[in-house]
Amino acid sequence: MQTTRFPVRSSIAERVTDFMSHLRGNGIPVGFVETDAAMRAFAGMNVVDVDATRMALKAICACNEDGFERFDDLFTAFWLNRGREKSGSVQRDDIRNNASQRSNLSVEDDGSASRSSGSQSEIDADRTGEASAGGEGKLVASRISNLEKTDFRELMTPQSLDQAEQVARAIARQIRDRRSRRRRAHNRGKQIDLRRVARAAVQTGGEPLNLFRLKKPDRPVTLVTLLDVSGSMTVYARVFLAFLKGLMSADQRTEAFLFHTKLVNIGEALRDHDTLRAINRLSMMAQGFGGGTKIAGNLASFNAQYAGRMVNGRTVVIILSDGYDTDPPEKMASEMQRLKKRGCRIIWLNPLMGWKDYAPVAQGMAAALPFIDFFAAANTLESLAAIGPHLEGL
Amino acid sequence: MTWTDIKSDLAGAGYIASDELAMAVHLAQSLGRPLLLEGAAGVGKTQIAKTLAQVLDTRLIRLQCYEGLDAATSIYEWNYQRQLLSIRASADEGAASSEIEDRIFSEKYLLKRPLLEAIQQDVSPVLLIDEIDRADEEFEAYLLELLSDFQISIPELGTIAATTRPHVVLTANGTRDLSDALRRRCIYSFVDYPDKQTELVILKAHFSQLNSHLAEQIVGFVQALRKEDLEKKPGVAELLDWTAAVSGLGINDLSDDPATLQATLVCLLKTQADQAAIPSEVVQRLVGKAA
Numbered sequence: 188m189q190t191t192r193f194p195v196r197s198s199i200a201e202r203v204t205d206f207m208s209h210l211r212g213n214g215i216p217v218g219f220v221e222t223d224a225a226m227r228a229f230a231g232m233n234v235v236d237v238d239a240t241r242m243a244l245k246a247i248c249a250c251n252e253d254g255f256e257r258f259d260d261l262f263t264a265f266w267l268n269r270g271r272e273k274s275g276s277v278q279r280d281d282i283r284n285n286a287s288q289r290s291n292l293s294v295e296d297d298g299s300a301s302r303s304s305g306s307q308s309e310i311d312a313d314r315t316g317e318a319s320a321g322g323e324g325k326l327v328a329s330r331i332s333n334l335e336k337t338d339f340r341e342l343m344t345p346q347s348l349d350q351a352e353q354v355a356r357a358i359a360r361q362i363r364d365r366r367s368r369r370r371r372a373h374n375r376g377k378q379i380d381l382r383r384v385a386r387a388a389v390q391t392g393g394e395p396l397n398l399f400r401l402k403k404p405d406r407p408v409t410l411v412t413l414l415d416v417s418g419s420m421t422v423y424a425r426v427f428l429a430f431l432k433g434l435m436s437a438d439q440r441t442e443a444f445l446f447h448t449k450l451v452n453i454g455e456a457l458r459d460h461d462t463l464r465a466i467n468r469l470s471m472m473a474q475g476f477g478g479g480t481k482i483a484g485n486l487a488s489f490n491a492q493y494a495g496r497m498v499n500g501r502t503v504v505i506i507l508s509d510g511y512d513t514d515p516p517e518k519m520a521s522e523m524q525r526l527k528k529r530g531c532r533i534i535w536l537n538p539l540m541g542w543k544d545y546a547p548v549a550q551g552m553a554a555a556l557p558f559i560d561f562f563a564a565a566n567t568l569e570s571l572a573a574i575g576p577h578l579e580g581l
Numbered sequence: 582m583t584w585t586d587i588k589s590d591l592a593g594a595g596y597i598a599s600d601e602l603a604m605a606v607h608l609a610q611s612l613g614r615p616l617l618l619e620g621a622a623g624v625g626k627t628q629i630a631k632t633l634a635q636v637l638d639t640r641l642i643r644l645q646c647y648e649g650l651d652a653a654t655s656i657y658e659w660n661y662q663r664q665l666l667s668i669r670a671s672a673d674e675g676a677a678s679s680e681i682e683d684r685i686f687s688e689k690y691l692l693k694r695p696l697l698e699a700i701q702q703d704v705s706p707v708l709l710i711d712e713i714d715r716a717d718e719e720f721e722a723y724l725l726e727l728l729s730d731f732q733i734s735i736p737e738l739g740t741i742a743a744t745t746r747p748h749v750v751l752t753a754n755g756t757r758d759l760s761d762a763l764r765r766r767c768i769y770s771f772v773d774y775p776d777k778q779t780e781l782v783i784l785k786a787h788f789s790q791l792n793s794h795l796a797e798q799i800v801g802f803v804q805a806l807r808k809e810d811l812e813k814k815p816g817v818a819e820l821l822d823w824t825a826a827v828s829g830l831g832i833n834d835l836s837d838d839p840a841t842l843q844a845t846l847v848c849l850l851k852t853q854a855d856q857a858a859i860p861s862e863v864v865q866r867l868v869g870k871a872a
Contacts, residue, residue: 216761228608232583239584239604246605250764252619255771381661385668389678389685393669525812 199234200226206244209265215254221247237266348429348463354572355433359410359441376402408501410434410441411531413489415508417447417480423538423566427507430571432457434505442497446485452493482551483514486522500530507536507565510552519551523558533558536565536574583607587636596625596632597775597783605770606633615728615749617764620772622754623816629772630709630750637748640706644695646716655720656733658692659685686737697733700743708747714759725763775817777804787821791828798835799824801871806849809867811858815849823848835868842868 197205203225207217224247234240241262249255383399391397412431416424435441435457445451456468498504504526512519527533535555540563556562564570584600584607591598591606598606602618606629609616618626634641644655664685671681693701699708713721727733731743751767753759775783780800784791803823807814815823826845827835835842843861850856 216765218765220765224608224612224614227612231611238600242584242601242604243608245601246608246768246770249771250617250761250767250769252771255769382659385659385661385664385685388665388668389682392672393665393667395665 199229203229206265207248210248210261213257213261215248215258215261216250217248348426350568351426351429351571352433352436354568354575355430356437357572358575359434359437373400373402376400378402407438407440408503409497410438410503410505411493411497412441412443412505412507413485414443414445415447415480415482415506416445417511419480419509419511420507420538423507426568427565428457430507442493444489444493446480446482448481448484450485450488450492480508480512481514482508482510482512483516483518483522486519486526490522490525494526494529498526498529498531502529502531503534504531505534505536507538509537509539510535510549510555512549512551514551516550516554520554520557523555527558532560534561534563534574535559536563536571538564538566540564540566582611590636591629591632592786594632594635595786596629597779597786598629599772599775599779602629602770602772605768609750609768610748612768613746615751615767617751617753617759617767617769618772619753619769621774621814621816623814623818624772624774625817626752626754626772627709627711628817630707630752633748633750634707637705637707639704639748640702641709642695642699642702642706642747643709643711645711646713646720648715648717650716650720652723654694656694656696657735658694659737660690660692664690688738691735691738696727697741699747700731700733700745701741702745702747705745706747708749710749710751712753713751713763714753718760721760721763725760725766728766774807774814777801780804780817780820783817784820784824788824788828791824792833795828795833795835796824798868798871799827802835802867803849805867805870806859809859809863811850811855812852813850813855819849819851835871836865839865 200222203222207222207225210217225244228243228247229240232239232243241259244262245255245258249258378401380399380401384395384397387397387399388395412434414424414427414431420427431441431443431453435443435454439458442452442454443457445453459468523533537552561574563574565574584604587607587610588598588600588603591603605616605618608614618629620626630643631641667685667690668681671684691697695708699706710724713724728749731746732740734740751763777800780803781796784796784800788796799820803815803820823845826848827842830841830845832838832841839861843864846856846859846864850859
C-alpha cells in the first residue's frame with residue numbers, strides 16, 4: 188500500500204498548507220481560500236482513501252486545463268514522496284528570475300548578455316551551415332549580408348531598439364480600437380435608452396418627450412504576433428523582438444510567439460518590463476534560433492494549440508516573416524485558411540518587400556497571399572512606421 | 582451523501598460520469614461553490630447540468646452566453662411599455678409624481694431574466710451558465726460579484742438577496758481565456774472524451790436493444806475517428822445520433838454496406854472539410870481497426 192512520507196507530528200491542516208505552497212511553487216495559483224475549502228471537504232470524507240483525496244484536492248486546486256493535467260504528478264510527488272526535487276527546482280528558478288529585484292538587475296544583465304552573445308555565435312555557425320547546404324538558402328544568405336552592411340547595423344544599438352518599441356506602440360494604438368456590441372449612454376447614439384426615457388417621462392405625464400440614446404463604445408482589439416527567427420531572418424530578429432516588446436507594452440493582452448522549426452510562446456518573457464533582459468531571456472529560450480523554417484508546420488501547431496483560445500473576430504494576427512518555407516505550399520494555404528476562418532485579420536510584414544523589384548515569388552508566400560488582409564514591407568523603422576495609417580481601416 | 586452516491590445517481594439518470602467529474606460535482610454541492618467545466622464541444626458539459634437538475638428534482642435555469650450579453654438580458658429589465666402606459670393613466674388621475682415613481686418601479690413592472698430568477702426560487706434550482714467564455718470580461722466581472730454574494734442590486738428597488746442559493750454550473754470551451762479570479766472561485770473539472778469502456782456503458786444506457794458486437798464496433802470507430810486530424814471531433818451527442826441512424830437503418834455490422842455507412846457519416850462529421858478528409862477508404866480502414 189502507498190503511504191505518505193510524513194511523521195505523525197504535523198496536523199492535517201499543516202500538511203495541506205505545505206502542499207498548497209508546493210503547488211504555488213509549481214505555478215498553480217492557490218491560497219487560503221483553497222486550503223479552507225480542502226479542509227471543509229476533508230471533513231465530509233474518508234481521508235485515508237488516497238484516490239478520493241487526490242480527486243477532491245484536484246477539483247479544488249486545479250483551475251485550468253494545464254493545472255488539471257499536471258496535478259496528479261504534483262500530488263504524487265508531494266504526498267507519496269516521488270520526484271519532488273526535480274519538478275520543484277526547475278520552476279523555482281524561473282520564479283526567482285521573475286521576482287528579481289532592481290538592485291541585482293545589472294549583475295544579471297551582464298550575465299545574460301554574455302550568455303546571449305554565446306548563442307549569437309552559435310546562430311552564425313548554424314546559418315552558414317544552412318547556407319552552404321541548399322541553393323536557395325545560399326542566395327538568401329548572401330543577399331542579407333549585403334543588407335546588413337547598409338541599413339541594419341545601426342539598428343542593433345539600444346537607442347534604435349527603443350525606437351522600434353515606440354513605433355510598435357504607435358501601431359498598437361492604431362490597431363486597437365474597434366467597436367463593441369455593448370452600449371453606453373451617449374448623446375448622439377443610434378439606439379434609444381428606454382430606461383432613462385421611462386424615468387424622464389414621469390415628469391412629463393407619461394409623454395416620452397426627451398429621448399436619451401445609447402451608443403456602442405469602442406472596444407480594444409487583441410494582437411497575436413508570430414515572429415520568424417529562422418536563419419534567413421536572423422538579422423531582423425532583435426529589431427522585431429523590440430517591436431513585439433513595444434506592442435506588448437502598449438497592451439498587456441498581446442500574445443507573442445517565435446518560430447523557426449518549432450513554435451515557442453514568448454508572451455510571458457516579453458511582459459518583463461526590462462527590454463534588454465526580456466530580449467536576452469528570449470534568445471536563450473529560442474533554441475534552434477537561426478535554423479531552418481517550417482512556417483506552415485508552425486502555423487498548424489499554432490492553430491491546434493493556441494488559436495482556439497487567442498484568436499477570434501476581434502483579433503489581429505501579425506506575422507513577421509520572409510515567407511521562405513521548407514514545408515509544401517499547399518500546407519501553407521490550408522493552415523492560413525484555417526486561421527482565417529476564425530474571423531481574425533491577418534497582417535503579414537515581410538522584410539524582403541522593402542527591396543527593389545521584390546515580388547512574392549517564394550512559393551509559401553504566394554500560397555499565403557490570398558488570406559492576408561494587409562501585406563507590407565518591414566525592413567527599416569521608417570517602413571514599420573509607415574504601415575500604421577493603413578491599419579486603422581482594417 | 583458521498584461522491585460515489587452522486588456518481589450512481591447520475592448514472593441512474595443516464596449520465597455516466599468519470600470519478601473526477603463526480604467528485605467535482607460532489608464538492609461543488611457540499612462546499613456550495615460553483616462548478617466550472619471545461620472541455621471540447623460535445624463531451625457532455627451542458628448535459629451534466631440537465632441531469633443534475635433531474636437528480637436533485639429541481640428546475641434548470643439556463644443562461645446562454647454570447648458576445649455583448651448585458652444586464653438587461655441576463656439579470657433584469659424594466660417593462661418600459663407598461664411603465665409608460667401606467668404613467669399616462671396615473672397622470673390622468675392626477676397622482677403625484679413621487680407616487681407614480683414608487684408604483685412603476687415596483688416588482689410588478691420588473692421583467693426577470695435568468696440570473697435574477699435563479700436566486701428567487703423556493704427550492705434551489707440548477708443555474709447553468711453556458712459557454713461563459715463567449716460573454717465579455719465585463720459580464721464575467723459582474724458574475725463574480727453575483728457568485729460570491731448571491732445578491733443583485735437594482736438602483737430603483739434596492740438590493741435583492743437570494744432566497745435560496747442555486748447550484749451553479751458554468752461551462753466553457755476556450756473561446757477566450759477566463760480570468761483567474763473566476764476560476765479560483767469555482768470547483769474545476771476538465772471533461773475529456775470518455776474512454777472506450779465508459780462510452781460503451783453510455784451507449785448501453787441509451788440503446789438497451791443494441792447488440793454488443795455492433796456497439797463495440799460503433800464505439801471503436803468513433804474513438805478511432807477522433808484520432809484523425811479533424812476540425813470538429815465527434816462528441817458523445819454525435820455518437821448517439823449516429824448510433825440511432827445506424828441501428829435505424831437496420832445495419833448489423835459496420836463492414837456490411839460501405840456506401841450506406843459513408844452516407845450516415847453526416848451524423849459525425851459536421852464540416853465540409855472534415856467530410857472531405859474522411860473518404861471511404863479511410864472509413865474502411867477505421868472500420869477494420871474497430872472490428
